[in-house]
Amino acid sequence: NIFGPSGCSVICHWCNLWFDLTLDIEFMSTIDDEILQSLPVGTTATMYFRDLGPQLGWTMVFLAECIGPLLTYLLFYFRVPYIYSHRYAFTSSPHPVVILACACHTFHYMKRLIETIFVHRFSHGTMPLRTIVRNCAYYWGFSAWLAYYINHPLYTPPSYGEIQINYALVMFVICELGNFSIHLTLNNIRGDGSRARRFPVPTKNPFTWLFFFVSCPNYTYEVGAWVSFSIMTQCLPVALYTLLGFIQMSIWAKGKHRAYIREFKDYPSLRMAIIPLIL
Numbered sequence: 668n669i670f671g672p673s674g675c676s677v678i679c680h681w682c683n684l685w686f687d688l689t690l691d692i693e694f695m696s697t698i699d700d701e702i703l704q705s706l707p708v709g710t711t712a713t714m715y716f717r718d719l720g721p722q723l724g725w726t727m728v729f730l731a732e733c734i735g736p737l738l739t740y741l742l743f744y745f746r747v748p749y750i751y752s753h754r755y756a757f758t759s760s761p762h763p764v765v766i767l768a769c770a771c772h773t774f775h776y777m778k779r780l781i782e783t784i785f786v787h788r789f790s791h792g793t794m795p796l797r798t799i800v801r802n803c804a805y806y807w808g809f810s811a812w813l814a815y816y817i818n819h820p821l822y823t824p825p826s827y828g829e830i831q832i833n834y835a836l837v838m839f840v841i842c843e844l845g846n847f848s849i850h851l852t853l854n855n856i857r858g859d860g861s862r863a864r865r866f867p868v869p870t871k872n873p874f875t876w877l878f879f880f881v882s883c884p885n886y887t888y889e890v891g892a893w894v895s896f897s898i899m900t901q902c903l904p905v906a907l908y909t910l911l912g913f914i915q916m917s918i919w920a921k922g923k924h925r926a927y928i929r930e931f932k933d934y935p936s937l938r939m940a941i942i943p944l945i946l
C-alpha cells in the first residue's frame with residue numbers, strides 16, 4: 668500500500684484501485700486467442716494494431732465499474748461529513764425505505780461483482796483507457812447523484828407508502844433473479860466447448876422463458892430492476908438514470924438482435940430486441 672498505513676479512508680481505496688488499474692496495463696493482451704488458434708499451422712502472420720492508447724483487461728474494467736458506484740453510494744448513505752449540513756454527519760434517515768434502497772443498490776452491485784469474479788468467461792479482449800474513464804465517470808457520477816437525493820435529510824418517502832415499496836421490492840428481486848439466470852444461460856452457451864455457434868434458447872428455468880419473446884432478456888431484466896428501484900424510491904434522478912440506461916441498452920439490444928437475425932436463418936420471428944412484442 669503506497670498510500671500509507673491508515674487504510675481506512677475510501678479515498679485511499681480509490682487511489683489503490685487506480686493504481687492497480689494502471690499496473691494492469693502492463694499485463695494486457697491485445698491478441699484474441701481465437702484468432703491465433705484458427706490460423707493454419709505454419710502461417711507467418713503479420714499483424715497490425717490500431718493504437719488506441721493504453722488498454723485494460725475486461726475484468727479490471729468490470730471491477731472498476733462496479734466497485735465505484737458501490738462505494739460512492741455508501742458514502743452518501745452513511746452521510747460522511749461535508750456532503751450534507753454538518754449536523755447530519757453520520758446520522759441515519761428515519762425512513763425505512765432509505766435503508767431498503769441502500770440494501771438493493773448494494774446487492775445489485777455486489778451481485779455484479781460476484782458475477783464478474785466467479786461466473787464471467789472473459790475473452791482476452793481489452794478496452795481503451797479512454798473509454799473506461801468515460802464509463803466510470805458515467806457510473807460513478809450517476810450513483811453519487813442518485814445517492815445524494817435518496818439519502819438527503821429532506822427526502823420524502825413514496826406517496827403510496829408500504830404497498831408501493833413492497834411491490835417494487837418484489838419486482839426488483841424477480842428482475843435480479845431473472846438477470847442472473849440469463850447470465851448463467853449465456854455463459855453455458857459460451858462455455859460448452861463446441862465450436863458451432865448457436866443462439867440462446869429458453870431452458871427449464873422459468874426466468875429464461877423471456878427468450879421466447881426477446882433477444883436480450885438480460886437487458887430487459889436490468890431495465891426492470893431500475894424501473895422497480897425508481898418506483899421504490901420515487902426519486903426523479905433515479906427515473907432519469909433508468910431512462911438513459913434504457914436508451915443505451917435498447918441500442919445494444921437492437922444491434923445484437925440484428926446480428927442474430929443475420930447470422931441464423933432459422934431465428935425465431937416472434938422475438939423482438941428488448942421489450943416483448945414492442946421494441
Ligand SMILES: *[C@@H]1O[C@H](CO)[C@@H](O)[C@H](O)[C@H]1NC(C)=O
Pocket residue numbers: 853867882883884885886923
Ligand atoms: C446480454 O445478452 C447479449 C446476448 O443475448 C450479450 O451479447 C450481451 O453481452 C449481454 N450483456 C451483458 C452486459 O453481458
Ligand SMILES: CC(=O)N[C@H]1CO[C@H](CO)[C@@H](O)[C@@H]1O
Pocket residue numbers: 775778779842843846847849850853885886888889892
Ligand atoms: C441487474 C444485473 O445484475 N445486471 C446484470 C445482467 O446481466 C448481465 C449479463 O448478461 C450483467 O452484465 C449485468 O450486470
